[in-house]
Amino acid sequence: MSDETQKFDLLQETKRHLNSGTKVFNGRYELLRELGSGGMGVVWLANDLEVKDRVALKFLPGLVRDPEAERDLREEVKNARNLVHEHIVGVRTLLTDDKTIAVEMEYVDGPNVIAQMAAEPTRCLSLEKTSVIVRGLCLAIDYAWQPPRRVVHRDIKPHNLLVNSTGQLKVVDFGIAHAVSETVTRITGHTANDKVVGTLPYMSPQQLRGEVSHSNDVYSIGATVFHMLTGTPPFRATDATMLTRQITDEVPPSMTERRKQLIQEGRPLQTVPAIPKVWEEIVAACLSKNAAARPQTAREIAYRLGLVAQLVSQTGAQTRATPTSESHWGRWALGATLALTAGAAGWYWVEGHGNRPPQPDTAQTAGPATNTSVPDLGAPAATPNAISARHSWQLVASQPTTLTVTYESDGKSIFSGNVIAGQRIALPVGNALLLQAPQGAAFSAEIDGVAVTLPTVPSNRWSVLVPENASETAKIVEAAPPPPPFQAEVGPLVKAGLINETETEWLRAALGGAHGETERALATALVAAEPSLTPGQWRARTVLKFKPEPAMLVSSDPAQQARAIDIVLPPGGAEMRLLRVEAGQFLRGAPGDEIGRRPSDRPVSQSVITKPFFLGIYEVTQAQYEAVVKRSPSYWRGNPSWPVDQITWNDLMAKPQGFLAKLNAALEKTYGGVLVADIPTEDEWEYACRATTTVAFNNDQPITNIENDPALGSIAHYNKSNGTPRPVGSFAPNKWGFYDMHGNLQEWTQDRFLRGGSWDSKAAACRSASRNQTTREAGPSKQTGFRLVLRLRDPAEKEK
Incomplete structure (x- = not known):
């Protein structure tokens, strides 16, 4: 019996006792209608009569009643229940009785992406609709990967992306399909590789070999985007053996090339707007056979497409973009250019800064000395219509030392910690950075693998604008004087959204002693403790008085709200x-x-x-x-x-x-x-x-x-x-x-x-x-x- 026949038989067995109006699990749930089926499960809309709420029940095959299987499934449900995110379908609990087993989930009142595509004459989605879905998908997957969750989806595809009646994306099936698939494999022996979990057209070569990695999710995101924008997955062979060979050995066509093929096959795609170059580049990178060449995180995909403003997220804390003043940025660049003609030594500047991309909203702190700060990341422009060439910029330590890297403009931390000789620290491109190390420390730099020699650090601070293009070269210029101590201490608080203008002025006065030694000591302690405090904890502890006007209490503007x-x-x-x-x-x-x-x-x-x-x-x-x-x-x-x-x-x-x-x-x-x-x-x-x-x-x-x-x-x-x-x-x-x-x-x-x-x-x-x-x-x-x-x-x- 083939795998597909086995799955069909299991599905029919699962559906046999399910009918509209049936009450299940000791009469608590009343079944209303079947929402869909596939793989080895069937989903019903049901009324939870105890809490008077509509829920989705995913009924699973009786095979998972095997004690080992049920234990594994409970563990997967427990993990999935910890994923609480606006773009993830909430998993609530595992339900069992003497003849049925099901997972209770949040009910989503809308179709999956496959159904949305089927409703379009072109059988694909517009870039506008795709952008909304991809943004939500990347944020959900990025959230799931973050510690302490560290959950890899392993089956990202249009079928598992639901869109509710308000247009909000919901990702479904974190881990549940994996647990069921492993059970069927163990009991029936009908899968050649019991580590392979996923849906073939969206699987990476590594996933086909049974490897488990978040880079597989990146590949699947790319394959899903390809499908949404063209109407087909990257590879289209109908035979599983041939499809596996294509995934392993062949380079997929570009999305534009696939559309041309489909037009020849009669698909009405002639009037559909062209796919922007940046989308082609990112999807191609996601579909690379080499996992290391793919974007390193789901959020990086969204960032490079211009769908999110920050490259780094912080779980549990609100993130917000900081507007960049073009006039201020321009004046700063002009000042550096004028200083270049003066020939002052000891500071490093690279010509041709281009557009400044949005900055990460949170700090990354170094761990052990062998760790580097951030992956090699591209520097997209603010819109998805253009993107700078992706390349590598790395700072290399010549000797053991300590190093702190922050953004020049606001003191936001990128890297802080001990480094060892030869350690490479990858830095984001297109940003003006301030680096601090002990006097006499020595570093070199590599741009696209080409070494750039940096003299021994003349003081403990120096500035560099990391180039966006490999053709740009480093030139020595004079930089602005170091920021005053107050800016260095309080800048991170402002950047993180912990304090507003009134609070900033109080801190300035308190740190200066204007309110007496007691308040100065309290303010100093608060600033020192900031890196370990959440915004709520900071506001709970600060001695600053919050006396908002009534208008600030009911303001609809988040920037003005108390x-x-x-x-x-x-x-x-x-x-x-x-x-x-x-x-x-x-x-x-x-x-x-x-x-x-x-x-x-x-x-x-x-x-x-x-x-x-x-x-x-x-x-x-x-x-x-x-x-x-x-x-x-x-x-x-x-x-x-x-x-x-x-x-x-x-x-x-x-x-x-x-x-x-x-x-x-x-x-x-x-x-x-x-x-x-x-x-x-x-x-x-x-x-x-x-x-x-x-x-x-x-x-x-x-x-x-x-x-x-x-x-x-x-x-x-x-x-x-x-x-x-x-x-x-x-x-x-x-x-x-x-x-x-x-x-x-x-x-x-x-x-x-x-x-x-x-x-x-x-x-x-x-x-x-x-x-x-x-x-x-x-x-x-x-x-x-x-x-x-x-x-x-x-x-x-x-x-x-």
């Missing part, structure tokens, strides 16, 4: 800091195999937070509560920084004497109704607690012990049966800057569930998904407090 706010509680007493939480989506709930899972825990499902809100970095303290209501219900006394406990529903919600009613009366006077005090919903609380994590604790660690878990040691005060609460902020915050989301006091939510566990709770009760149901009538508890939310309300909305 990222944090300090409110002074009436009558001018205690202060409270809250950080802005952007709208987004996340996976809530606990998987069935999470240690310590309770019956009250929600199953894993997608949740969408539709509006931004501000959330307190701490639980509300006794001092803060007393400032508003003039009394304290707390059982624990003696420290105003302890979170207020014994809080009941009525303490919060009663009108006009409850905490929220009194605070809103004060906010109305200060902010004119733009801010409304509240407590979070369950979903808002869990979204902020998780801060992009998907496992039990928000430091991205799973639970391993129900009572005392080592993962909680640095982030939570818990399981202290004879203890008391701790002052807020005594432990490390999560990535978004929120403290004590695990332990200390369990916190009220609007849905009457207490979240986060307390000082007396075991580790299992402190999990991100753990929930403790209560009622509005529940009496006070010395384990219960709350965290404040401020909701944004447009003044116009209030007037309605």
